[in-house]
Amino acid sequence: MAWFALDDGFDTHPKVRKAGNAAVGLFVRLGVHATRHLTEGHLDGDIVRSYGTEPNVRKLVSVGMLHTSGHTCPRCEQPADGDYVIHDYLDYNKSRAQIEAAREAARKRQQKGRDTARSNRNRAGNGSDSGSIRSGNGSESERNRTRKDPLFDDAPAGHDDLSRRDTHEGATVVPSPPLPSHNYDGADAGGGSTGSSAAERDAFAPTPIEVDAFQLTDAMRRWCAATYPGLDVDHSTAQFVSHYRSTGTRRKSWPDAWQKWIRDDAQRAQQRRPFTQSNVIALPGQTQPLTGTDAKVAGWLAIRDQLRQQGDSA
Template sequence: MPWFKIDDASHSHPKFMAAGNAALGLWLRCGAYSAQHLTEGHVPAAIAKAYGTPPQARKLVAVGLWHEPGHDCPRCPQPAAGYVVHDFFEGGRNSTREQVEASRKGAAERAAKHRDSKKGARSARESDANRTRIDDESDANRERNAPQFPDSTAGQEGSSQRTGLEGGTTPHATATPSHSTSYGSGVAAASEPPVRAYDTIADLKRAIADAGIKGVSWNLQASQIERVRQVRDRIGIPLMVSMAVSNASYRGAPGKASAWIEDWEGLEPDTTDEPGVTRLPVVRQQQPSPAAARRNASRDYLDELSAQLRAGGAQ
């Protein structure tokens, strides 16, 4: 799992002090988004609008924590759209896409090697146990099948191996013939192929294809189709297409449309009634966990300390 790392002295950096806590919240969330999705410091405009406000984004650009297309910083790449985090790779504190993928590949190979070694050891133990069991059974069978000749019958006439056949009873029971199985005699019939439901998200598929995203498989389970339909009814197709286009511009189009579902479900429309203005979705608020509550308390303390420092500088 990649991390979005910052310097431990950044809390008092002039750019941080000038940006203010609200804009820094946007900077932090978008930096974590970039680390998670391996965009290497690039922040899609849709994500910036979902996590903050235009004034906050302009504040980050003004103080130099973000750059827009056409910037003149020699150390940072030019974003095709949206923004780029200033000095995202400075000092090697954040990893490139290539480094993260190489690390993941190495971890997967080590895990596979460990599983194979455990599987080989288990197979060897099972083989030894089976070989011991077979040897024991062979010894027992040889002892059980050995002919028995009691001393009491040795040299006596009239003893015959056919004894017991005189009454018409054979020494071996006749095997009961197996009944043939006829159609419908209890064998479960082949299950019917699943009935395909009416395509209730065809309008969303067409909208995404019209936006230029091709080659995405829509082979979704019934539960996934229902989740997509509920999101569409809640936030509308244009916002879902906007998020899909934004993600595809940096991560490439996914192989399956199911990769978008969680991102779509994490959005909700802005209900501000403003004539002629279309809002992008905003992230739904969740109840903070105990760890998040502790972080919020630490943040409040730092806010108060920063305010005291600013007041002392003004004097």
């Protein structure tokens, strides 16, 4: 999927104000069309006229957002007779070669992921790696120990790959539109289903890992202290690790499992909390106070006797 870029000053640009909303809406549609078909800003005249009215097309040409054949702009190529070209398109958008190269790289990454998932399933079926996975000494466990959950990672967020803001060499850098979340079960807006096979879904699915990969971070301590003050986070975490280590259970996200454990632990502690003095009534002649239902019944009987005494004295 490619993107037609507009910078954050587009809405107040003098050309945009002069062209008006209707003509600008036509311009955006034409830009998306050119990006989808990788024309590098060149537009067929019939497409332009089918998208908008002649007055709006003339407005875009008059303000310099579109060029016709024979234009005098030194930075833009000449379109064919009857066609149009978007002004400075390649200053803000990637070229056809760049987009095709990025798509080919993405295709190779997806194929590598599918091959890796298929290989992992084959090894799991043969049982050749089951011992090393359970032992926690293999390279897979070492990688798992370095994983961090984004909810509790104290490190600043960032990206290792190039941003979508990168354009061709020497081009002006402009903000990119928000990126959609990946949907490996559906199709792209431009058509063509991607990631719909079970193998591709498996390639991007998180891998269950052992509890030895779990680490209690400072951010998780702060969350526990703010949410459940008074709870012994170290004791609860030790119980959590011991439980899952003894059972050999594996989870895809240990921080999520830890959060659930802490919530349950706090609830159990609340339920184990002893009755307060307001819920305890000591009857005459008793050394141990009554609790629970007995205390409630005794309290009602005491209130009844008090009311009777008040009635007799009246």
